[in-house]
Amino acid sequence: MNHDRTSASSTPDVVSTHSVCGAPCWVSLTSRDVKATEDFYRAVLGWEWRAAKLGDHFRIALADGAPVAGIGAVAAMWQMAVAWTPYFAVPSADVAVSRASERGGTAAVGPISFPPGRAALLADRDGATFGIWEGDLFTDWETWRKAAPAFIRLHTRDAFDAAIFYGEVLDWASERPGCCEVRYEGNEVVLRSHGEVVARIESGALEAAPDPTIRPHWQIHFRVADVSACARAAEAHGGSVLREGPDEAVLRDPDGAQFTVTSRREA
Numbered sequence: 001m002n003h004d005r006t007s008a009s010s011t012p013d014v015v016s017t018h019s020v021c022g023a024p025c026w027v028s029l030t031s032r033d034v035k036a037t038e039d040f041y042r043a044v045l046g047w048e049w050r051a052a053k054l055g056d057h058f059r060i061a062l063a064d065g066a067p068v069a070g071i072g073a074v075a076a077m078w079q080m081a082v083a084w085t086p087y088f089a090v091p092s093a094d095v096a097v098s099r100a101s102e103r104g105g106t107a108a109v110g111p112i113s114f115p116p117g118r119a120a121l122l123a124d125r126d127g128a129t130f131g132i133w134e135g136d137l138f139t140d141w142e143t144w145r146k147a148a149p150a151f152i153r154l155h156t157r158d159a160f161d162a163a164i165f166y167g168e169v170l171d172w173a174s175e176r177p178g179c180c181e182v183r184y185e186g187n188e189v190v191l192r193s194h195g196e197v198v199a200r201i202e203s204g205a206l207e208a209a210p211d212p213t214i215r216p217h218w219q220i221h222f223r224v225a226d227v228s229a230c231a232r233a234a235e236a237h238g239g240s241v242l243r244e245g246p247d248e249a250v251l252r253d254p255d256g257a258q259f260t261v262t263s264r265r266e267a
Helices: 034-045 093-102 141-147 159-170 227-236
Strands: 024-029 050-052 058-063 064-070 083-089 105-114 119-122 129-135 150-156 181-185 188-193 194-205 217-223 240-244 247-252 258-262
Touching: 024 129, 024 150, 034 050, 034 058, 034 064, 034 227, 050 227, 050 240, 064 141, 083 217, 093 105, 093 119, 093 129, 093 159, 129 217, 159 181, 159 188, 159 194, 227 240, 227 247, 227 258
Parallel strands: 024 064, 083 129, 150 194, 217 258
Antiparallel strands: 024 083, 050 058, 058 064, 105 119, 119 129, 150 217, 181 188, 188 194, 240 247, 247 258
16 A cells, blocks of 8 residues: 555545644545446435546535545555545544554554645554544534534444543543543443534444454435435435345445435434
8 A cells, every 4th residue: 555645535625724623534445446436326316426636536525515435446456445434523634544553443544644634544453444634624524514414323333432542542531621431321432512412432342353344434424305215315326235224224335335324313
């Protein structure tokens, strides 16, 4: 893998500052084919597209004109996994990478400079992949949260152990301004930013499971008006439905990246 180029797979073209610390601030997809990816997500989620500054292999997804996600068709070229990845806002990418490494995580890519910010792609100690972003965001955080109907959930081996890892890496429940609040609710860890639930962590994933859907991973949820319509559109455009209920469906795109559509405010 060429580490000097890989981070371009999904980091945002930034334009304005954010005021959150440790919260998810962007989601990205590494895929194989720009046109096929555009067509699939336009059909399933209604997204439109514009070019990114990073080159022909990259696109920015727009929902009602607002930027919501990054797409990088570089999986084959850079020997990367096809997957959706959440990015978390940090005050220092170097500090976050060092903390992750000290606590048993790994740095796959970066930190790499993309003025006025820097990005890195990491894995926690159970192998779940996540990104960090230092600097200004594509748009302000509140706008992104409203426009990008995204919610994330970590399926992991031990929710409480994972919360300690991420808390120490991302300054959760710290004295830093804008930091996230962490609560233990039942068998889950719930992350809030500015009073809003932005992520959940749940136990149960198996570290060495042959099925990637039950290994530790971050799952991206997109809010939609009609779950069934999204599932049918996915099937009609080369994807598949892994699980479907009245309020939520787990889908897989033609490249193999899985994601969830939900009609709930947060899942």
